Amino acid sequence: MSGFKSTDKYIASRDLEVAVNAAVSLQRPLLVKGEPGTGKTVLAHEVAAALGMPLIEWHVKSTTKAQQGLYEYDAVSRLRDGQLGDERVKDISNYIVRGKLWEAFESDTPVVVLIDEIDKADIEFPNDLLLELDKMEFFVYETRKTVRAKHRPVVIITSNNEKELPDAFLRRCFFHYIRFPDRETMELILQAHFPDVKQELAREALNVFFKLRDVPGLKKKPATSELLDWLKLLMIDDLDPEVLRSKDGAAVIPPLHGALLKNEQDVHLFERLAFLSRRGG
Amino acid sequence: MFAPFILALRTAGLPASVTEYLTLMGAMQAGVANYNIDDFYYLARTTLVKDERFLDRFDRVFGTVFKGLEPPDGIAVENLPEEWLKSLGEKFLTPEELAQVQAAGGFDKLMELLKQRLAEQKERHQGGSKWIGTGGTSPFGANGYNPEGVRIGQNESRHRRAVKVWDKREYKDLDDNIELGTRNIKLALRKLRRFARQGQATELDIADTIRSTAKNAGSLDLKLVPERHNAVKVLLFFDIGGSMDEHVRICEELFSAARTEFKHMEYFYFHNCIYERVWKTNKRRMESSLSTFDVLRKFGPDYKVVFVGDASMSPYEISHAGGSVEHWNDEAGAVWVDRVTHHFRRFAWLNPRPQKSWDHAASIGLVRQLVEDRMFPMTLSGIEQMTRELSK
Numbered sequence: 001m002s003g004f005k006s007t008d009k010y011i012a013s014r015d016l017e018v019a020v021n022a023a024v025s026l027q028r029p030l031l032v033k034g035e036p037g038t039g040k041t042v043l044a045h046e047v048a049a050a051l052g053m054p055l056i057e058w059h060v061k062s063t064t065k066a067q068q069g070l071y072e073y074d075a076v077s078r079l080r081d082g083q084l085g086d087e088r089v090k091d092i093s094n095y096i097v098r099g100k101l102w103e104a105f106e107s108d109t110p111v112v113v114l115i116d117e118i119d120k121a122d123i124e125f126p127n128d129l130l131l132e133l134d135k136m137e138f139f140v141y142e143t144r145k146t147v148r149a150k151h152r153p154v155v156i157i158t159s160n161n162e163k164e165l166p167d168a169f170l171r172r173c174f175f176h177y178i179r180f181p182d183r184e185t186m187e188l189i190l191q192a193h194f195p196d197v198k199q200e201l202a203r204e205a206l207n208v209f210f211k212l213r214d215v216p217g218l219k220k221k222p223a224t225s226e227l228l229d230w231l232k233l234l235m236i237d238d239l240d241p242e243v244l245r246s247k248d249g250a251a252v253i254p255p256l257h258g259a260l261l262k263n264e265q266d267v268h269l270f271e272r273l274a275f276l277s278r279r280g281g
Numbered sequence: 282m283f284a285p286f287i288l289a290l291r292t293a294g295l296p297a298s299v300t301e302y303l304t305l306m307g308a309m310q311a312g313v314a315n316y317n318i319d320d321f322y323y324l325a326r327t328t329l330v331k332d333e334r335f336l337d338r339f340d341r342v343f344g345t346v347f348k349g350l351e352p353p354d355g356i357a358v359e360n361l362p363e364e365w366l367k368s369l370g371e372k373f374l375t376p377e378e379l380a381q382v383q384a385a386g387g388f389d390k391l392m393e394l395l396k397q398r399l400a401e402q403k404e405r406h407q408g409g410s411k412w413i414g415t416g417g418t419s420p421f422g423a424n425g426y427n428p429e430g431v432r433i434g435q436n437e438s439r440h441r442r443a444v445k446v447w448d449k450r451e452y453k454d455l456d457d458n459i460e461l462g463t464r465n466i467k468l469a470l471r472k473l474r475r476f477a478r479q480g481q482a483t484e485l486d487i488a489d490t491i492r493s494t495a496k497n498a499g500s501l502d503l504k505l506v507p508e509r510h511n512a513v514k515v516l517l518f519f520d521i522g523g524s525m526d527e528h529v530r531i532c533e534e535l536f537s538a539a540r541t542e543f544k545h546m547e548y549f550y551f552h553n554c555i556y557e558r559v560w561k562t563n564k565r566r567m568e569s570s571l572s573t574f575d576v577l578r579k580f581g582p583d584y585k586v587v588f589v590g591d592a593s594m595s596p597y598e599i600s601h602a603g604g605s606v607e608h609w610n611d612e613a614g615a616v617w618v619d620r621v622t623h624h625f626r627r628f629a630w631l632n633p634r635p636q637k638s639w640d641h642a643a644s645i646g647l648v649r650q651l652v653e654d655r656m657f658p659m660t661l662s663g664i665e666q667m668t669r670e671l672s673k
């Protein structure tokens with residue numbers, strides 16, 4: 001079976017591979033959770049690339065309704081056309097605007113659908129999609145016809161855990177929690193993204209990064225995406241790895257920390273720690 | 282075939298259903314997992330666990346149910362890969378030992394020794410489930426090559442890896458020590474209210490519609506506003522008396538804050554642990570007490586429950602019938618906490634004791650387990666976490 005595997009750009013752990021392949025072969029949605037910045041959204045892109053299917057992205061916001069993914073009936077423009085006496089107004093299907101799922105269902109080739117950050121939407125959002133994701137079909141009330149998927153799409157759903165998802169929804173999904181990568185995996189990830197990084201720089205950067213993650217009380221721990229941004233900056237500046245090495249174990253504020261610490265309280269906290277350790281040492 | 286496993290999961294409180302069991306079987310049939318235990322573990326996890334909160338519990342159950350499988354057959358010592366032994370040696374040698382190695386005739390000699398030693402060990406541990414023991418001797422130092430040591434083999438041999446994965450149990454704890462005042466608590470508790478206009482646009486906003494239609498030169502522009510609905514109902518249980526006395530002030534603050542924040546709010550008192558009776562007025566606890574069963578019957582599962590207590594008591598008060606210090610309880614406190622947490626969908630335990638000291642009292646650990654780790658310190662960040670948990 002040609003399944004999903006780590007690529008030279010994206011390092012997937014074995015458990016993630018199993019989860020993706022299970023979801024693909026049983027044709028069920030895969031729900032992916034994990035700390036922000038661990039590559040949930042990127043996963044969908046990689047799966048699409050690995051399976052050679054086009055990707056349809058549906059980014060969910062707090063105002064998104066489930067119906068919008070299926071279709072919308074643009075009543076306002078019909079009303080306007082009615083006022084202007086347009087001929088189009090007689091056919092209601094002129095005012096049915098197709099959503100992302102409809103697009104995916106109508107596609108002639110199988111596609112990957114990404115429903116990004118499903119937890120941002122209203123609590124009823126997942127419930128409203130139960131049947132659609134289960135049967136991969138829905139009914140258009142205005143035109144009285146059923147839209148059925150030509151090929152069941154591969155559905156990948158991400159969540160940042162801001163809201164609990166209903167049980168009935170979870171029952172229909174496979175679930176994967178992306179654990180924060182350990183050091184070895186992180187080295188592989190760095191290798192994949194920056195094949196020509198200086199070994200020493202990468203090692204020191206990783207030291208600083210993991211030490212930073214260990215600082216208790218950080219509001220937002222830096223994650224993989226922050227590390228990648230930071231390392232890119234370091235490489236552009238062509239920084240000497242020596243600078244990153246902490247003198248006698250004392251905590252120092254890493255250069256260009258703006259890429260790692262995204263919260264001013266965190267920067268303050270870190271400055272205080274650095275100050276304390278300087279005074280202590 | 283795996284029915285006992287599913288049943289064990291359900292006993293452990295993991296909501297795995299027949300549907301998921303069938304899905305797992307389907308996935309096995311489709312050949313998603315290769316025929317090894319690692320893949321099976323991953324596949325079972327992705328099928329049966331639907332929330333990271335249950336991952337740890339799953340690991341524990343998996344560990345017990347499939348204990349017999351744990352070191353899969355093992356590999357003959359003769360076939361141990363050279364690099365594997367090398368990394369084992371490198372990992373566990375101190376500089377002094379390295380000097381000894383030099384004395385003994387270099388690295389290859391040491392590898393010979395190590396191989397021999399492993400072979401001996403295998404014979405001695407023939408019947409055991411682990412083929413590497415813990416009692417290393419001379420050239421390998423006191424640490425020897427214990428089961429931990431096998432982990433360094435994970436790059437080369439994946440055999441133990443899955444065991445390691447489900448034996449590794451991770452929790453994270455953050456602590457935040459901002460002092461609480463009434464104002465702070467109010468801020469945090471306000472999050473609990475869903476008074477705020479939230480949810481989907483459902484009501485027609487006539488004023489705005491008229492305004493924007495006029496702006497649009499008369500073509501109709503409909504404006505909608507989210508429907509206002511007040512869904513939050515809260516049930517508070519206060520621990521009163523005993524070791525809580527020092528925390529009474531801070532509890533009063535939370536209480537007074539909570540009181541003005543919710544429309545549907547009920548509170549009850551208990552002492553140390555919740556048992557078959559709770560009461561409404563502490564002074565007249567005898568007359569005002571009512572059965573906990575009645576409370577469960579009266580308040581629907583949609584109420585959000587907050588326990589406020591330091592959970593510091595003798596462990597018997599939780600674990601044993603008759604353990605209560607005040608009266609004879611027919612059923613253990615744990616049974617009652619379980620009953621409450623199973624009835625209500627969302628619950629949390631606020632603990633006024635500093636989070637650092639939680640590990641020192643056995644009873645706090647017990648209660649934390651009972652409330653599925655939803656215990657939060659009574660600090661601003663703790664309350665924030667709690668409200669987030671409750672309003673999920």
